[in-house]
Structure formats: structure tokens, C-alpha cells
Amino acid sequence: MKKSLISLSLGGLTIGITEFVMMGILPDVASDLNVSIPIAGYLISAYALGVVIGAPLLVIGARNYPPKKTLLILAAMLAFFNSLSVIVPNYELFILTRLLSGLPHGAFFGVGAVVASRLADKGKEAQAISIMFAGLTIANLIGVPIGTYIGHHLSWRYTFILIGIFGILTFISLYFWMPNLSSNDRVSMKTQMQLFKKIEAWLVILITAIGVGGLFCWISYIAPLLTEISGFDAANVPYILILAGAGMVVGNIVGGKLADTFPPSTTLITLFLLMALDLAMVFFFSSNPYVSLFLVFSTGCISFTFIASIQMLMLQVAVGAEMIASAAIQASFNIGNALGAFLGGLPLIAGFSYASPNLIGIGMSLMGVLFTVLLVQRKKAALKLQTIKI
Template sequence: MIEASTDSPAATSGASRRATLAIFALAIGGFAIGTGEFVSMGLLPNIADGVGISIPQGGHVISAYALGVMIGAPLIAAFGARLPRKRLLWWLMAAFVLGNLASALAPGYSSLLIARFLSGLPHGAFFGIGALVGASLVPPNRRAWAVSMMLTGLTVANVVGVPLTTLVGQRWGWRWPYGLVGVLGMLTLAAVLLWIPSRPAEQGLTMRTELSALRHRQVWLALLTGTVGFGGMFATYSYITPTMTSLAKVSPTAVTGLLAVYGLGMTVGVVLGGRLADRSLMPSLYGGLIGTAVVLFGFGYAVRTKPGAVLAVFVFGVAGSVLVPILQTRLMDVAREGQSLAAALNHSTLNLANALGAWIGGLVLDQGLGYEWPSRVGGVLALAGLAIALFSGRLDAVAARRAAVAAEQGWPHARFTPAGAGPAGGQE
């Protein structure tokens, strides 16, 4: 009896179908997490009224979630190094479900803060581990595509999930959206069980090997690129509502529609970023940061008319999101043995960029400058991120030349390897 070749069209088609379902399961999780993260912003007045606090105090509910993301991503990725990735993803989503159900049932402000903090803990680790799982299921030249497909769940949440749950919260109370996010998390649990392949834990991975990612200079440069470069986006996005009402002269109600346009731009940007990163990673990073700077410098001028505002907000969404799968893939490349930690840290970086951008944008406005100025300062931050990325690329080029010289001269162990060489790449 002749066994079917694993390279047969049928086997290849079956593997592709299983990979697609697994990535779809991860995207469902991204949709749940994205909805849970951003719905608090749309319901902030309702939440404040519901637990008897001021709106500024209500902002701490959002900050508590972001703090959970920043703390949870590196800790969980490091402590979970020895667990099979499917099991770890399931437990992360189970914790997310419990956090959101606790948010829905929170009797007061203090308990709500704790519940939102707990809800944020699994966020970064889920995306980081999910990125590694998705990338492992496809050929090397499609890794960034797999990462981008998982991230589309997060961007589609801004188009569909957040507006719908916001409407539910406005009509039936702020607790219901958190409950609905919990239901979305339960669907993700089922999808992970059914569609994520079971594989043993990676041999030799420990907390120590994960933490070894922090020894590599290129990991820190990639994280710094994201923090500074994305800081420019958040310097603008944090004040998007008053910018639109004061410069574009749109009503507060119409801003909701503009945010949906932004979500569409994010979805396009994530998909585009995945395709570009698979073709040429570092040039795509440079181009993405240049494009972001151009968009931010022109944003204050473009939004002075309603048609210009719609177009500017869409392009703004594209420009920022292009960078997400590119940086995620870059971190996976340069981390060597500590890929889980590095991939999870990307989402801690985004939340740090959020805090940095909002703070810098606020400083600009406190100086009495108009709402067109946060985006201009954001453009400067994008250029600073570009400078860091170019320095990182220069180090890659130096490492590649040294490796080539070592190979020519027959040295048995070349220390330097180009970071873009693959998952084992990196630089001391």
C-alpha cells in the first residue's frame, strides 16, 4: 500500500485550510479584545454615571486596562514559556472572559478598576503568542501576512464591535457591553479548542531563555522605534474628537462615523503592512514611518473641510496600522530564543506609545496652540522613530558584512548575523 505524499496537492490544501481556520480563531480573539479595550472610551460618561464618579475619574478605568496590558504582556510571556502555546492561548482568553464578566458585575468604582486591570493582563500576551502560532502555520514568506490576518480582528472591532456595543451600552446600560465581550471571548475559547493545532511545548524554552531577548540590542531598538513612532499617532488620536469638532466643524455625533472610517483605514493598513513586510521588512518599516510623518504633518490642514476630514482620517488609520505587523515581525526576527516575550512586548510598547503621545499632545495644547499642532508634533515623533529604525538597519548591514567576511575566511563560528535572516536572527 502506497501512502500519500505529504507534498501532494490534497495534503497541501488540507494544511492551508487548517492554518486558515487557526488564524481565523486568533482573529476572533482579536475582535473580542479590541471591542473590550475600546468600548470603555465610547461609554465613559455612562460608566461614570453608573458608578457615581466624575468623567476624569472614569478615565482611570481606561488607564487601568492599559496598565494591565503593559504589566501582563512580559510577565505572562516569560512565565508561560514552558506551556504548549494552544493551552496558554486558551487560558489567556479564559482570564479575559472572567475579567470582562467581573467588569459587568462590578458593584462600584474600586472593583471596576480591579476588573479592568485584570481584563488587560492577557491582552498583550494573547497577541504575542498568537502571532507566533500564526506565523508557525504558514511558509516563511507569509509570516507577516499571518500576523496581519490575526490583527484584522482588532481593527474590525473598531468598525463593527465598538459601535454596536456602544449603542447597546447607551440603550441598556454600560454593563451589557462587557457581558457581550465576555460572550465573544467564550466563542474564542471554542475556536481555539477546535482550530488551533495541538503541539508540544517548545523544547528548551524557559523563563530564562525568554528573558534572553532583552539582551539583544536590536530588540530594544525595535521597541523604541514603536514607542516613539507610534507616539506620534497617539498624540493625534487622543484628541481626535475635539480636533474634528473644532477644525472640521462636525458635530460630536458625526465623530462616531469618522471613527468608523478610521477603523476601516486600520483594517486596510494592517493587511497592507503584512504584505509589505513579507516582501521586504526593513524598507517597509522605513517607508511606513515616512508615510506616517507625511500624513501627520498634513493632517491639520486636511481636516479643515468635511470631505478632507473623511479622507484624512482614513489615511491616518492606514498609515499607523501598516506599522503594526511590520514591527511585530521585526521583533520575532531579532528576539532569537525569546520570541514570545518580544512579540508580547510589542503590545506593551503600543500602550506606552499611547501614554507618551497623549501626554505630549496635551503639553502642546496646554501651551495655547490649536488642535492642528498635536499632529505636527506627532510628525516629528514619526521622524524620530525613522532615525532609530535607520540606525537599527545600519547595525544589520554591519553584521551582515562581518558574517560575510567570516564565511570567506572560514571562521567556524561567526558571532554576527543579520537580524532579518529569520526567527533565529538578531544581533548582540
């Protein structure tokens, strides 16, 4: 495996812990800062908002810089802003540092996805991108459980010290292992922004933000789901999250191969239906601890098979504007993060059980099917029109 791809994967690891560890330590943060769990859930939404803001702005600002320099700056931001979370004195300032921590997320993956595809062997572009995103899965397999354990048994602030260290390691690996690629952005920003005039691009954004957002209805409240519904002791949650991480590792590997083998739209429709079915099982059967353990693995697995197919789908739509398109996907993914955490929290605020957010997730997954079908129909209509003209 190329060291340059490993450095991108390490960045994905740092980002993955940053994004997903909050789900594991949410009860600890809520207790320490004296807020309810649904209110603490807005910390997840704040991070997602930071991604949405930072993804397009930082990609646009970095368009004239070499990819390596851009990635180094983004890695430095990851380390610095996460380190600020160690010293926040209250909930309000924690909201701010979480937002700042999200700023480099989308731009890192946006630039990284284009760089990974340039470094890949021909015909293996999706698999190269999946190597970068493998960092996210490793984060959920190892980093998030460790961060959750630290947050529960010591202090959630120590968890953010760990994230800061990984941010520094990402910077170092990029400095030594990433080649000095030339900027591949020869298209003006005005031309690139034409991407957002394409209905197909907006459909991919909706597929990501709404469809994949169903995942976050589940994972945002996974800790109280496991303790209040499945009956596990809070001390066991970090170990159970390893199952989710293992599922994500498997899903990411399978997803990369699927994206290089089958049409992305066919893969996505199948996966959204499987996700809806899986979330329904989570709602009905999480009270059984043994079934709950299986569902933690299966839901994690299905959720990460989406990534490569969605990335490739957007790159197909965005010829000539790949970097801004890739960043837009990350922004969309985190709109889904924010929506899942927010909408999933509404039934909790209304007094329903910690299994109820999964019902919202089912609806969002089925909306993903609808938007994917609309995209397929639009592509078929455009191809038919092109054939008639010829």
C-alpha cells in the first residue's frame, strides 16, 4: 500500500474519532456540563454545521495551492481546534469549538478524494478512495471505543487530547509521505460553481444528506439505546462500539469493491432498502441484548458501504469540478449528521423511548431510495434525448 494513501487514511482516522466519539461520550458530557442528553446532542449538530460551512469555503480558498500544502494546513486545523475542546469551561463554548473542529473535515476529504484518485492505479480509483475512508472505519473500530472508555472512566476532556495527538501525527505523515502533486484545478471557480446548476448534482446531495442521514438517527443516540433499551451497563458501551467499528471496516471494504464493479445507483438503492430494514429491526428487537449486539455490527456494516458509491456517483456528475463536488459530498454527509441528530432527538424530547429515533431513520433511508430512483430516471431521459439527437 502506498504511504501517501496511508497518510490520508490517518487523517480519516483523526476525523473519524472527532466526529463519532461524541456519540459514545454523550451521556458523560451531558452530565459534566449539566445539560440533558438531547441538548448535548446539539454538539453533534454543531460539528456537522462546521463541516457544511468549511467544506466549500476552504476548498474554494485552497484552489490555487498544491494539494500537499492544503492538506497540511487542514491537518494543523484538526489538531488545534480539537485541542481547544480540552479547556472549554461550559456548554456554550464547547458548541463553538465543535463547530470549529468541523471546518477542516469536508475540505480534507474533498481534496483527499481527488488526490487518492490521482494516486490510484487505473481502474482502482474507488478502492483508493476507500483506503482514505478506511481511517473512518478504523476510528470506529479502535479510536472511538478507546475515546469512549477514556471519557467514561477518566474524563471526556482527555479524549480530545488523544484526538489532538492524532492530528499532529497526521500532519507529520503528510509532510513526509505525501508527494508534491501539482494543482489539478485549472477550471475557474465560476465554471466549477456551474455544478450546482445541475439537477443531478442536487439529487446526489439529497441522496447523501437525507438518505445517509438515517444512519445518524441511530448512532447519535447509540449509548443511551444500549443502556436504557438493551440493558447493558454503561461501562460495557466502549466494548460494544468495537462491534460497530468492525462492521464499518467490513462495509468500507465491500463498498469500495461494489463501487468498482456495479453501477453506483443500483448499489445505493439496495443499500438504502437494507438500511431501512436494519433500522426497523433495531427499533423492534433492541430490547434483546443478543440481537442488539448483532444489529450494532450489521448497522455499522451497511452504513459504511455507501461511501465509495456516493463519491463515485458525484464524481461522474461533476466532471471538471471534482474537488468542489467531493467537498460538497462531505458537507451533505454532515447535513445528514445534523439532521439525524436533530430529528432523531425530537421523539426523545417528546418523551418516547431511545429506540424511537430509528423510526425517523427508516423514513430518511426510504427517501434515499426515492432520490436515487429519480436520479436514474433523469439519467435515462438524458441518454434517450442524446440518442435521438444523434
